[in-house]
Amino acid sequence: YNAEKEFFIRASDDIAAYEIISPEIHYQSVYPMENMTVGIELQATIINNGFNPIDSFYAQATIYKVDFDELTQTITNPVKVAVAPTQPYKHVFTTPLLTNQRFGLTENHLGTFIPKEVGYYAMEIRTWFADTNVVDQDLTNNIYPVEGKRYLFRTALNLDPEIMSVYSPEMDYQYALGRIVTPVVEMINHGVTDFESADGLNLRV
Numbered sequence: 735y736n737a738e739k740e741f742f743i744r745a746s747d748d749i750a751a752y753e754i755i756s757p758e759i760h761y762q763s764v765y766p767m768e769n770m771t772v773g774i775e776l777q778a779t780i781i782n783n784g785f786n787p788i789d790s791f792y793a794q795a796t797i798y799k800v801d802f803d804e805l806t807q808t809i810t811n812p813v814k815v816a817v818a819p820t821q822p823y824k825h826v827f828t829t830p831l832l833t834n835q836r837f838g839l840t841e842n843h844l845g846t847f848i849p850k851e852v853g854y855y856a857m858e859i860r861t862w863f864a865d866t867n868v869v870d871q872d873l874t875n876n877i878y879p880v881e882g883k884r885y886l887f888r889t890a891l892n893l894d895p896e897i898m899s900v901y902s903p904e905m906d907y908q909y910a911l912g913r914i915v916t917p918v919v920e921m922i923n924h925g926v927t928d929f930e931s932a933d934g935l936n937l938r939v
Contacts, residue, residue, distance in 0.1 A: 749788055
């Protein structure tokens with residue numbers, strides 16, 4: 735008789751960055767640049783993966799401006815644009831965080847982020863023990879997302895039209911003098927607000 739069983743070996747002391755809640759990931763939401771005065775709230779979750787209770791910890795978020803190719807799903811040219819808060823946030827529990835318990839970090843702990851450019855940003859959250867006498871036995875989960883993964887969010891203008899194709903007037907076609915030609919173009923809107931009509935759009939030929 736052969737049987738397979740899965741089991742999990744838990745470290746004595748192990749704090750982990752569990753998830754990012756805000757900003758929302760790029761395929762769920764797009765943040766408008768116009769009139770952004772308060773900033774995007776930074777929120778995340780940490781978890782106690784160890785046996786021993788956690789009395790205190792540090793946490794800090796880092797944000798990078800990146801170029802993201804949606805077709806190939808690749809990131810290039812990462813540039814660090816923010817560290818929030820500037821000094822790592824230190825949290826001391828009145829009641830220790832027990833095994834498998836989570837703690838939510840909000841904008842009150844991490845602050846907010848005001849983007850300066852439209853496009854894609856990458857964010858990571860890092861946590862570590864505040865007590866230097868405690869040795870984290872698994873450092874691979876102290877940063878979320880883990881190495882090789884990414885967490886992207888995106889900003890855009892309210893309206894951001896781009897002409898993709900011009901159907902009329904046709905290229906290299908000779909039109910009779912005095913003939914009325916109606917321009918026909920295909921556009922895409924990279925902004926966050928839907929175009930309800932073409933009214934108000936200026937097309938310069």
